[in-house]
Amino acid sequence: MQNVIPNIQAIQTEVVKIITSVTKINPNLLLKVRDLTRLGLDIIDVVDIILKVEKTYSIVIPDDAPVYTVDDFVNYVYAIKQVS
Numbered sequence: 001m002q003n004v005i006p007n008i009q010a011i012q013t014e015v016v017k018i019i020t021s022v023t024k025i026n027p028n029l030l031l032k033v034r035d036l037t038r039l040g041l042d043i044i045d046v047v048d049i050i051l052k053v054e055k056t057y058s059i060v061i062p063d064d065a066p067v068y069t070v071d072d073f074v075n076y077v078y079a080i081k082q083v084s
Helices: 007-025 027-033 043-057 069-083
Strands: none
Touching: 007 027, 007 043, 007 069, 043 069
C-alpha cells in the first residue's frame, strides 16, 4: 500500500485547524497575519502546536527547524511527506 502525500492546501487547512485549536485565534486573522510571533503566542503555545502537527502527520520537527509562520509549518510538513 502506498502512502498518500497530502496536497499543500490540505496541509494548510489542517495546520490552521491545529493552530486555531491551540490559540483560539480566528482562522481568517491567522491566514492574514501568518507570522505566529506577531500574534502574541508564548512558547507553550508554540510547543503545543508543534506536538500536534507532529502527531497529526507522524513526523518529528527538530528543535532548530524554522517554523515561525503558517507557511513554515505547511512547507515543512509537505517537504517531509514528499521524502517519506
